[in-house]
Amino acid sequence: MSDSKHKRWLLGELPALVSAGVLDNDAARRLREHYQSAANGQSLGMVLLGILGAALIGFGIILLFAHNWAQWTREMRTLMSFVPLLAGQVAVAWTLLRRRESALWREASGVFLTLAIGASIALVEQTYHYGSGDPASFLMVWSLLALPLIYLLDSSAVALLYWAGLCGWALCAQKWRPDAVWFWPLLVVSLPHVWRHLRSDTAGLRSAWLLWGLGISLVYGLLVAFDYLWWGWRLLVTSSLFAAALLASNRWLAPLPGKGNRPARQFGVLGIATISLLLAFETPQLWLHYHYQSWQWNELAASAAVLWLLMLLYAVLWAQAWRQRDPLELLWGASPLVVLAVCWLVQPGVYAAGAEGAMLVANVYVFVLSVMTLRSGMHRTNMARLNGGMGMLCLLILIRFFDSDLPFLLRGIVFVLIGAAFLFANWRLRRRMLA
């Protein structure tokens, strides 16, 4: 008997178990919620295949219309503009009436209708030869018309599409003039959906996808909506987001069941490592130096509010971490302070005095961070941490060796030594784990 059959059998037994007094009503409800998707006969694979199928059909329809059939009259085109929309709406109506409990139908019909909205508007644009002037309006209208589907269908795939639309809109809107500040309130209106699933299925794949999607959208929003700021300041803001995610995963999200804090932690670690390694290069540092601009106190109050909220969040989390005095956590969480130091050192006046200062700070930081991570991996017998630290160290050495004029012989020897150390550390750890 398959796993889902076991679960269906268990759900069928629940009323009898409650009436026999083996389980109370609360426990039965929790079990029912926990195994509901299996009872619907839908595995995660089926839902994903459903989403993929709906997305492929939706994109296929967009491409079919994009062919621009020369034989179609204007009246026919006008009529055809509504066909995909109607098909999508019928699919969603059917889902709401008959398949409300089915995640497969909710996600797939939601994705299809979302794409149909875009196809419909695009076909009207094609019919009347509307120009390229306003891709921002196109994306905004499309996203706004899809937004209610997130809640009506409880569809996370539509939420991911909505964020993609919002990111596209921000880029187009920012191209004309800096008015992408609406990105933030429009992102906030989708958050109750994330929160709901984080609470009900913390460690589930859906929550992980939502958190990753949200994290990527946030980074994108920070980089695009603040494009009037110098790159150094934008890196500072983004590194604060990564550090806040990491620190929050270690304390605020740590009590979540089933390693539910993992996506936030992975997001934070990946982001901090990327920014730190980027600053270890000479080219980005020089680039930051030549294009240096002091902080611009822009009139965009909404963006500034996001900025200050983020900084405040980071400061509170770092202060909490400081009280627990976990050196590794403090070190990873200190990434924005390192970026801030680099931003100060690459200023024209300061940089002239000690041109290598900023490079030194970034390189020392990555070195200490990777060694401490590696050491902690050894002590706690944590293979992922050990290899993560080792990987960062290798990348740092790689950067230094491509970025400097050291002789090939020396580079070769150091690479062999690092490789040998890598194998030795893994061997030692594996022996300790087996012991």
Add this chain to the structure above:
Amino acid sequence: MKRPLLVGLLFLLLCLAQWAVPAMMIQAGEKTLEQGTAWRFRTAPVDPYDPFVGRFVRLSYALERQPLVSAQGPEWQQGQKLYAHLAEDAQGFAEFSELSSEPPADGDYIAVRIRYKTRDEVWLHLPFDRFYMEEHQAPQAELAYAEMQRESREAWTVVRVRDGHAVLEELYLDGLPVREYLDSMGTGPR
């Protein structure tokens, strides 16, 4: 109100909104095509691609570049919406008699945006810079235009204008609608 009823009602409203957007775009287009004044704009077509809307002929216009003569010019910003007042030149093609930040009280005008600005010139974005064609025809239109240009023949568009809203009606190559021109050259639709 019961929850399913509320959900149904909200979905109905959403469906109406989803129909209203293309319907309003269609209505604006139809009204302009039916009631708008026809203007001819000299143009130069090239063939690009949009993954959503398909293959089109991108049109550039000499009118996109305008001298800055208005006293308001220095205050104008990139991306700002302006109103271009339409007039006819000696050959019967459209030209801009004035640019203003407010729509004129009378006469035809189109809403344009500032693409970028120099000290004494402003580059405008005209809202009819795409002519969508069947995917095989658009590159052929570009080739035909390149051939034609060598013989100093002209390309122009006919744009219908009503209350600042402009809809591109037809692209003409050497006096013929583009599809007819391609047919006459033996490069019609496949």
